[in-house]
Amino acid sequence: MALSSDDVRPDPTSDLHWSDYRGAIHEIFAANAAKHPDRSCVVETTSSTSPERNFTYRDINESSNIVAHHLVNNGVERGEVVMLYSHRGVDLVVAVMGVLKAGATFSVIDPAYPPERQNIYLDVARPRALIVIEKATKEAGPLHQIVRDFIQENLQIRTEIPALKLQDDGSVSGGSIDGGADVLQAATSSKASLPGVVVGPDSNPTLSFTSGSEGRPKGVRGRHFSLAYYFPWMSERFNLTENERFSMLSGIAHDPIQRDIYTPLFLGASLIVPPAEDITFDRLANWASTNKISVTHLTPAMGQILLGSTEPKIPSLHAAFFVGDILLKRDCRRLQQLAPNCRIKNMYGTTETQRAVSYYEIPSLSENPDYLENMSNVIPAGRGMLDVQLLVVDREKKERQCEVGEIGEIYVRAGGLAEGYLGDEQKNAEKFVANWFVDSQRWIDEDNERVAAKGSPEPWREVFFGPRDRMYRSGDLGRYMPDGNVECVGRADDQVKIRGFRIELGEIDTHLSQHPLIRENVTLVKRDHNEEQILVSYYVPDITKWKQWYAEQEQNAKGGSAIPQRQDITDANTLVERMQVFELLTADARETLKQKLPVYAVPTLFIPMLRFPLTPNAKVDKRALPFPEAADLLGSIPKATDLSSRTETESALADIWAAHLKTRNHTSETLPRETSFYDLGGDSIMTVQIVPKINRHWQGVNVPMSVMAGRNPTLKSVAKYIDKSLNPSSTHAGKDEEESEEPQQHYADDLPSHISALPASIPSAELPSVEKGINVLLTGATGFLGAYVLHDALSRQPALHVYAHVRASSAKAGLERIRQTCTAYGLWQDWWITEGNLEVVLGDLEKPRLGLNDADHKKIIEEADLIIHNGARVHWLMPYENLRAANVLSTLEGIKICATGKPKRFAFVSSTSTLDAEHFVQQSASGQPVLESDDLSGSRTALTTGYGQTKWVSEALIRAACKQGLNGTIIRPGYVMGDPQSGVSNTDDFLVRMLKGSIQVGARPDVSNTINMVPVTRVARVVTSAAIYSPSGSIAHVDARPRLTFNDFLGALEKFGYDAPVESYDLWARRVEKFVEDGPAAGKEDLALLGLFHMVTSDLPEATKAPNLDDRNAQAALKADKWNAREEGSTPAAVTVEAVAAYVAFLVARGFLPPPPKASVADITLPAVAMAPAQVEALNKVGGRGGAA
Incomplete structure (x- = not known):
């Protein structure tokens, strides 16, 4: 059934023009050589050992004709495999085109592979001819004797070209066997013509290898159909012309090398080959700039080498095609800085699809400098090229195409799929499947009508199997985006990709x-x-x-x-x-x-x-x-x-x-x-x-x-x-291994599995009145905010009854952890224990049931009225995967506890890090604050910190649970600052470390952004008030009223007598870099910002933009809370300069900051801070923001 016209998904019943064969790539190349024989075709650029070698279309065409005639004359038949012992360069182009012109199938051995591995390739391929490139022998050594023995004993080789080389004058030599004449001499007279072997769309020009599960690689037979089919469309769509200068950078034994060769030869353009010494981090960009490369095909790993240097720029580069692994926004941004005129195309494809078959294009920096800002970290796979469809299919009901946003398995539907795996019909039946969405007889009937209308069939139809509407089952998981593009989210099997290799x-x-x-x-x-x-x-x-x-x-x-x-x-x-x-x-x-x-x-x-x-x-x-x-x-x-x-x-x-x-x-x-x-x-x-x-x-x-x-x-x-x-010219150091970073797991893709794990039905809880008493399970009570939430809950009149969830070896040790934390912050009251308001339950956020033992679990499910889930693992650098168990799975377990036994309300302490997306910054800039009712779709793909990502997933999980009956609410604080009365502050906080770092380097950055920083006492009050009084399904923003700017906050240092004058952010960032480079002076501490080095020196003004927030729900909860209306229960709503003075005074008294070297220069002075010995001792034993139990 066809899709509606307004459906962004591809229609799996549409005609993909199965019979529109463009012709064989080698025939198109030969036609180009006839049209412009003297045009530059392949250039081997200068190296430390050889000058530039420039070869024309005539040179390549005639030499490959000679190779083709030699193969045919020696009995190589259509479809038989010719194995190439390969080397990156013009000789590889000659060999490939020669094999194709002979109607044969080429396959490649990389000399770098171990001999045993080479034998496996030979055994799978069973070649009938062998071409050894002379340069491969000279640089990597001859074929190992183990390989020679295997060939002699197991293969029936009809002919061998032992030393293929294109000479400087354009003539070709093949070497001699046993001292005889050059093996290509007899075929030289045929250099002007092709052998005339007829090939068609289903002929097999290539045999590529991919991993096999039985210890043997699988040979994938390519088809001629796709070698040329997409180039006319690509030429128009991506503005590729005959004037391009393509790079040859792909691995010689991997199928991407084919795109390096075929694309320029189809267009009549030039292929530029670097020497191995230039394919290094510090030299590749210079090579590309010097040689005016205009188009490049890259894997993300090879892209890392190109981006190893920021100079020189490559203004000539206008198109970069990436394929082979996940492409990150970070790398795109770096490439744009290096090549400002380059449009980046992220492409998706596998050996089985025979080439990259989808694309997602990113405009150049010069065209749209802000385009990447709204992109997710991982660039999507995009949409299919001409007559290609990426179908996202339900994994359980394959006859159903997934809806937008729904995760399924990616099937590639196209006329240019590979033929299949050599000699493995069972695997072919599993991976290359008939399109079940449409009756393929329709395409056969239409093709028969087309032939009948022409009167006589095309010659290639003798090797054409007819229209075959097939799909390749990729094993990749993906989903449709709202605009119809597809993004990949993982693998469905045990095949993995690491550093671009499958x-x-x-x-x-x-x-x-x-x-x-x-x-x-x-x-x-x-x-x-x-x-x-x-x-x-x-x-x-x-x-x-x-x-x-x-x-x-x-x-x-x-x-x-x-x-x-x-x-x-x-x-x-x-x-x-x-x-x-x-x-x-x-x-x-x-x-x-x-x-x-x-x-x-x-x-x-x-x-x-x-x-x-x-x-x-x-x-x-x-x-x-x-x-x-x-x-x-x-x-x-x-x-x-x-x-x-x-x-x-x-x-x-x-x-x-x-x-x-x-x-x-x-x-x-x-x-x-x-x-x-x-x-x-x-x-x-x-x-x-x-x-x-x-x-x-x-x-x-x-x-x-x-x-x-x-x-x-x-x-x-x-x-x-x-x-x-x-010593860049030295060769003894060898070739540096490529370095790349693996992308973080896409957090939004993790959500459906957690939603499916929710209880089918959750009883809705009604809290008892405060006067009757509320039993609360509080997680994270040993963290900075958690200690204040505990204090707020127990300081009320009447107090709540709190079960504090703590990770410890015993209940006694758990209670001691809480006592120590609250003593450190000046909060502990002995009566919490003597009057029975506080109990400890042992647990672990990363374990099922929150790690509660049977007795405590029974107590909580039977007695608790409310869960305040404040516990989390907080880390500046850790990815989503590392924080998932403590932050996301604990939320799921908490919801499950709410659904078991006595119905319970669930209050979740989140973070405004869920709003760290350009979408919300732009919305705020337009005068629209972020509403508390916003569903966070604007940050579904844009969050960059693992911590923020876990909070986003947890919030979405709670919203889903509320639809299934949960009485739940979410509290979303910003920066949680210290206690404005006592000055007690968390020394692990980013803003506190900005204070110290600015003092250490002797300057502060000029950043005018406002900061949503709220005193911890206020945040704790909003948490408890919203937990008790907010309606189910609501979200409460904790917003500072009014907000200080960064300049106000850090500028207070000078008022207090510190030497920290303001300077431009760029100068300040360089100052921080130099401080780290020089190291601290003798007896001095390391920079307080060391762990945040990349954040504070990359683009702090951009990274700290905070949207304005709607906080009506928070205000309503505070108004409903009678305790908050009492004078003894009130809390300041924002951080003021006076509060900053209290923080600095506390940090000085604790020894975290040095005393100001000068007297205060304003009316504000640092207040006196007195700490009891017990508090000082406890402060030395606690710290950290997370309170992950």
Whole structure:
């Protein structure tokens, strides 16, 4: 059934023109060569070892004709595979076009792959011819003897071109076999013509490889249909002309290399090839600028290399096509700064779709400098190109297309899909499926009518299977956006993407299981201590075989010094002990996988287990598999013993690292060369401190933060980067590994699964009156705000009865935590306990039922009237995934408790971080405050902090629960500042650290934004008032009336006698950078803003824009609260300069700030602060904002 005309989704019954074959790409290329034979076709640019080589269309056409005739003359038939031992350059173009002209199928071996892996490709492909590019042999060595033996024993090769090379004069040579004549000599006379082999849309020009679950890669047979079909449309849509200069940057053994070659050859444009030495972080941008590249195809990982330098600009670049992995807004913004005229196209496609088949275009910076501001962090996959549809299908009812916003599986419908997997009909039937939305006979009948009307069929129809309305089941999850674009949200299976490479976990496990000493194994994707995705293989060794093998290793080692003396397994109960005991086996397993897998598929971490934890169904319980803490990794790391292998740079770098790692018991001599900085115990704060010291030590070196904050920074890799920077022309340092950041999980996509976990029906609660007494379960009571909420609840007359949810080893320890926190803030009252108003229940926000034991759970479900869920994990840098359990799942568990036993009301303490989106800033700028009734759709995709994202999901979950009966309300505070009476403040607060940081650097930034900062006493009052009196389903904004500006807030420092004059934000940010680079003076503290370094030095004015808020619900709740109307119960509504004075005075008394060096210059002076010894002692033991129980 066709969709309505106003439906933004693609119509799966529409005609996609299955028979509109454009012709073969090699024939179109030959026609271009005939039209402009002397036009530049392929340029190999200058390197340190060779000058520029420029080849015309005639050169490439004639040389590829010679290769084609040679293949045909030696018996290669249409559709047979020719394997290329490859190298990036003009010879690869000649080889590819030659194979296509012969009607054959080309496939590529990357010389960088291990010989065993090359043999697997050969075994899958079963080629009948082999082309070895001479440069591949010279740079990577000849085909390994293992490969030669495999070819000799297992394949029937009809012909080989042993040393293909396009000479400087445009002639081609193929090398000789056994000293005879050049193998291409006989075909030279045929250079002016194609062999005349007929190919059609269903002929197979390519055989590409993708991961396989049985330990063998799958060969995907491409079709000629799509090689040229989309180029006319792309040329018009993206303004691509014959004058373009395309870059050749894709990996030579991955199918994206095809787009690098085919696109310019179709258009009659030029293909520009960089030398390997220029494909580095510090040189690629300069290469692109120098060579006036106008169009580039990139993976996000290759894009990181291009963006490794901010200079020079690339004004010639007007089109960048990204494919292969998630593209982030951050990277788009950086590319726009480098290439202001570049339109960015994010494209979606797989090997099975044969090419990128969808696009999302971002205008250039010069066209629309603000476009990215309203984009989500992850750029959408977009919509299908000409005659391509991205169909988002219901995973349970596949005959149903998902609605806008609904998550489903992405199916690609197009006439240009690949033929399928070579020799795997079962997999083909699973992944390439007939379109069930329409009867395909319709297209066959229409095609027959078309042929009949023409009178005679086209020649290519002899190799055409007829119209086939097929869809490729991608395994990707996605959803339609309101404008019809599609965004990807994850994978539906165990196939993963890491750093742009698609990896089948099953393939890794198959190979690892073949190790003779490993009995069981499973590979997972985990996040390491730098929040990077890594592969982790868990294995159970065969102990009997391992002992025998270990004894043999000891016997073979000279003096035993090469073998770790850790063979006793009787005490190997801890993870670190097991990693030590099986260190040698782990090394052997890693080496084994290196011989069978590409380097990107070799796990980062191997964890030995004596046995696997099992589920009740006797399956491996993957969730229960341990992941080592940094300290565990440190204990398992072998210490450096041979310093002679270190380079001079590595030794100097070790001294710098050791100065920061000394708290992890490291010295310069104990640091291994090839162990990650983070596995040694380093962290992001150390990284910020270390990078300026590196740049200061090596004059002229500017190591970016990404080098140390990357996936696996080791002494060896960072030293190599430094050496390369010091001597760019040097080749000994090798090619730096690409660094990229994995995107955070898209938080909104996580919501449906939580909504589906809600109770089907939730009884609506009616609170008893305050006079009759209200029993409250309060989470987060040990945090800064939580302590004040507790105080507010218990200070009322009559007081509420509070069950304080605390994470502790015992009820006594839990009570002590609360006592200590409240004492630190000057709030504790002994009568809370003596009069029975406060009880402690032990729990954990990250666990089911909030971690309550059976007795406490029974008490809460039977006695509680109200849950105030204030507990959360607060962190400036952690991604959504890390905060999800404590912040989102705890909300779900709280709602479930409300639905069990006695009906309960639910009050949720959220944050205005849910409003940190340009949508709300613009709305506020237009004079419209953010209404309390807003559903937050404006921040569905725009939030950038994991904390704000968890609050957004939790709020949406509560709104959904209210529709199912929950009596719930949400309180949304902004910046929670200190107590204006006592001055008690949280030293971990961003604004408090801005005060200290400005004093430390001796200046404050000129930022005129207003700040929605409210005293903690006021926030706590709104929380309790709204929890009791706000209507169900309502939201209460906590808004400052009036608001101070940043300049007012920080400017108060000068009034109090501090040296912190105002200066432009740019100057101040540079001042902060220099402070970090220089390091603190002797005896001085590190910068208070160190953990916020990136935030405060990137664009603080933009990051701190706060919309105006409607707070009528909050005001109504306060008005309804009789306690608030009493004088002793009133609280100040906003932070004033006088309140800032109280905060500063407290921070000085606590020792967090130094006393002002000068007398106050205004009427306001710092008040005196007196703290009892018990409060001082307690303050030294507490801190933190979250109060995550």
